[in-house]
Amino acid sequence: MNKKEKEVTIYDIAKKLNISASTVSRGLNNDVTVKKETQKKVQSVAKQMGYRLNSLASNLRSKKSNTIGVIVPRLNSNFMADVIAGIEKVVNEGGYNLIISQSLETMEKEIINTETMFNNRVDGLLVSTTYNTNNIDHFEALIKKGVPVIFFDRVFDHTEWPTIRIDNFKAAYDATSHLIKQGSKNLFHISGNQTTNVYTDRFKGFKQALIDHHIIFDEANLLVTDLSTGSGEDVANYMLALPKLPDGVFSANDQCAVSCMQSLQKAGIKIPKDIAFVGFNNDTITKVIEPNLSTIDYKGSEMGEVAARVLINHLNGTDIKPAHSIILRSELLIRESSLRN
Amino acid sequence: MNKKEKEVTIYDIAKKLNISASTVSRGLNNDVTVKKETQKKVQSVAKQMGYRLNSLASNLRSKKSNTIGVIVPRLNSNFMADVIAGIEKVVNEGGYNLIISQSLETMEKEIINTETMFNNRVDGLLVSTTYNTNNIDHFEALIKKGVPVIFFDRVFDHTEWPTIRIDNFKAAYDATSHLIKQGSKNLFHISGNQTTNVYTDRFKGFKQALIDHHIIFDEANLLVTDLSTGSGEDVANYMLALPKLPDGVFSANDQCAVSCMQSLQKAGIKIPKDIAFVGFNNDTITKVIEPNLSTIDYKGSEMGEVAARVLINHLNGTDIKPAHSIILRSELLIRESSLRN
DNA sequence: CTGTTAGCGCCTTCAC
DNA sequence: GTGAAGGCGCTAACAG
Numbered sequence: 001m002n003k004k005e006k007e008v009t010i011y012d013i014a015k016k017l018n019i020s021a022s023t024v025s026r027g028l029n030n031d032v033t034v035k036k037e038t039q040k041k042v043q044s045v046a047k048q049m050g051y052r053l054n055s056l057a058s059n060l061r062s063k064k065s066n067t068i069g070v071i072v073p074r075l076n077s078n079f080m081a082d083v084i085a086g087i088e089k090v091v092n093e094g095g096y097n098l099i100i101s102q103s104l105e106t107m108e109k110e111i112i113n114t115e116t117m118f119n120n121r122v123d124g125l126l127v128s129t130t131y132n133t134n135n136i137d138h139f140e141a142l143i144k145k146g147v148p149v150i151f152f153d154r155v156f157d158h159t160e161w162p163t164i165r166i167d168n169f170k171a172a173y174d175a176t177s178h179l180i181k182q183g184s185k186n187l188f189h190i191s192g193n194q195t196t197n198v199y200t201d202r203f204k205g206f207k208q209a210l211i212d213h214h215i216i217f218d219e220a221n222l223l224v225t226d227l228s229t230g231s232g233e234d235v236a237n238y239m240l241a242l243p244k245l246p247d248g249v250f251s252a253n254d255q256c257a258v259s260c261m262q263s264l265q266k267a268g269i270k271i272p273k274d275i276a277f278v279g280f281n282n283d284t285i286t287k288v289i290e291p292n293l294s295t296i297d298y299k300g301s302e303m304g305e306v307a308a309r310v311l312i313n314h315l316n317g318t319d320i321k322p323a324h325s326i327i328l329r330s331e332l333l334i335r336e337s338s339l340r341n
Numbered sequence: 342m343n344k345k346e347k348e349v350t351i352y353d354i355a356k357k358l359n360i361s362a363s364t365v366s367r368g369l370n371n372d373v374t375v376k377k378e379t380q381k382k383v384q385s386v387a388k389q390m391g392y393r394l395n396s397l398a399s400n401l402r403s404k405k406s407n408t409i410g411v412i413v414p415r416l417n418s419n420f421m422a423d424v425i426a427g428i429e430k431v432v433n434e435g436g437y438n439l440i441i442s443q444s445l446e447t448m449e450k451e452i453i454n455t456e457t458m459f460n461n462r463v464d465g466l467l468v469s470t471t472y473n474t475n476n477i478d479h480f481e482a483l484i485k486k487g488v489p490v491i492f493f494d495r496v497f498d499h500t501e502w503p504t505i506r507i508d509n510f511k512a513a514y515d516a517t518s519h520l521i522k523q524g525s526k527n528l529f530h531i532s533g534n535q536t537t538n539v540y541t542d543r544f545k546g547f548k549q550a551l552i553d554h555h556i557i558f559d560e561a562n563l564l565v566t567d568l569s570t571g572s573g574e575d576v577a578n579y580m581l582a583l584p585k586l587p588d589g590v591f592s593a594n595d596q597c598a599v600s601c602m603q604s605l606q607k608a609g610i611k612i613p614k615d616i617a618f619v620g621f622n623n624d625t626i627t628k629v630i631e632p633n634l635s636t637i638d639y640k641g642s643e644m645g646e647v648a649a650r651v652l653i654n655h656l657n658g659t660d661i662k663p664a665h666s667i668i669l670r671s672e673l674l675i676r677e678s679s680l681r682n
Numbered sequence: 683c684t685g686t687t688a689g690c691g692c693c694t695t696c697a698c
Numbered sequence: 699g700t701g702a703a704g705g706c707g708c709t710a711a712c713a714g
Binding site for chain 2: 699700701702703705706707711
């Protein structure tokens with residue numbers, strides 16, 4: 001390491017200009033109480049001397065890190081990439097830094113990451129919990145200290161802060177109703193981990209749609225999976241072995257729906273004639289699979305932006321803390337084959 | 342803000358134990374010079390009093406932020422999500438924090454982000470440059486101060502540090518050769534911005550394959566686009582209007598290839614009979630489109646992990662700095678229809 | 683409008 | 699093995 005040149009500090013600038021360090025500090029921070037002329041001089045000399053702010057010192061003094069933390073279960077999904085992009089945009093525009101970590105679906109890591117964020121004195125935290133998170137005690141310390149903790153997508157309701165999410169129940173209800181209106185009577189639901197609001201709500205919506213359309217729900221028609229491509233294939237094989245094929249499937253994500261569709265098609269099943277599908281997420285693949293897959297559209301980037309904005313507005317005192325959860329828009333997109341056969 | 346309870350500091354612990362703050366500090370950091378017994382006492386009292394390290398102070402003192410910075414052009418792509426996930430994993434395991442920002446393909450923002458990272462005293466920086474980055478002067482300050490700057494994927498060669506990437510030339514050469522071996526004679530290349538190593542190298546590989554197979558290259562057969570879905574459609578329309586259709590297309594990414602294929606198929610073109618395609622990236626969609634798309638596979642997560650590991654090993658002094666660029670493995674995956682027709 | 687003073691909480695000499 | 703002292707660079711009172 002060749003850190004030859006010593007760092008230029010405000011004292012160096014002060015000495016050069018024969019003024020005090022405080023004035024330099026004020027000048028650099030565009031403090032209104034400092035003369036315009038002095039300010040200009042300070043800034044130009046700072047630049048000329050190659051001064052750069054030492055955020056480390058500034059942070060210690062002001063007891064603020066100017067940093068927002070994010071903890072998500074996984075970073076490598078389409079949806080989460082959109083969310084993160086949205087968060088980054090707002091956070092960066094707001095002049096904050098963004099610290100990111102993934103819990104890899106283990107609560108243990110979520111707890112450790114939270115502690116690290118806490119020690120780093122993040123000014124606020126945005127969280128989407130793991131499948132296995134069954135309580136939120138590990139965030140209590142932050143909340144007690146007045147550090148905002150805002151949940152999005154996979155949420156835990158807590159009284160202090162609003163949560164940002166979509167209406168999973170209604171989206172699932174609409175998706176299922178669509179299948180029923182198209183003639184499906186024997187419906188299956190492919191779902192994910194049933195400890196998370198996201199998937200339990202989708203399941204509830206599915207069930208309620210059946211009930212409201214006088215279709216009897218059989219517990220065996222709920223297939224709990226990890227929603228992966230592999231699970232889609234498993235589900236297809238499972239269905240093919242059934243005495244009676246389903247005629248409608250609502251999947252809690254697109255990835256699993258598509259791989260299931262592909263496996264069924266390989267076995268000669270016609271979609272949607274034999275089995276109709278609706279997915280969830282509006283992933284790119286829904287417009288590539290033939291026939292195109294109807295799905296629930298909602299914007300990860302919007303979710304990220306809203307979550308970040310709520311947080312930052314609060315930190316800036318620009319906005320009062322919203323009293324209630326924020327429900328973002330989601331919409332059923334109805335698709336069909338884009339090819340003429 | 343209700344920060345009622347004051348922060349517990351090492352002085353509070355010291356007072357309670359009637360020892361000095363230095364000893365507490367040493368005890369907390371498992372310093373060997375401190376008695377085992379004292380250490381235990383310190384740590385247990387610390388826990389009991391709810392002490393947490395103030396990284397802000399620690400950072401200032403040690404002039405280290407314990408943080409790695411990442412600057413990428415965009416966060417919301419499949420590939421970049423994988424890269425970030427890989428980086429996060431290694432960085433987190435190494436006990437560092439991860440600050441992330443996106444330059445949104447503008448060099449201006451890249452420069453600002455770099456300065457922010459610099460001010461925040463990141464211990465190292467991982468960068469994939471924008472399309473418009475035509476020099477890397479803005480990283481000089483970091484490098485001069487001994488802060489490692491490591492480029493990946495979209496790289497600029499500089500003498501100080503290795504770059505992490507794949508052999509784009511060879512991958513493109515292989516992809517094109519495959520098309521030629523399958524019978525293509527009139528080949529087109531869909532490429533991206535020609536200021537970036539990634540796309541110029543792929544183009545060079547394409548061209549060289551033609552030359553080596555005695556096929557004359559016509560500049561008109563290079564289509565420079567933004568590689569988006571929309572561009573894929575435009576390219577399809579362009580081709581359909583040509584006096585003579587191409588019979589082979591090598592696209593610099595999958596997304597554009599697939600949308601081009603879809604548009605052509607809508608117009609009645611048979612793939613691969615009329616036109617054969619090869620893409621790049623091994624995106625999920627390549628296994629959904631019919632026929633499945635042959636593509637170049639390489640792992641974003643691996644790239645992220647390797648880049649992060651090189652950096653962290655260096656910071657830990659575990660490893661000497663690699664002298665040369667690191668070329669990661671990439672591979673042509675040959676695919677065809679997965680359906681029986 | 684500017685200067686003086688006093689830390690933020692920690693860690694690292696240097697003593698003993 | 700432990701303590702005392704000092705300072706990382708900045709900014710927030712408090713004066714004037």
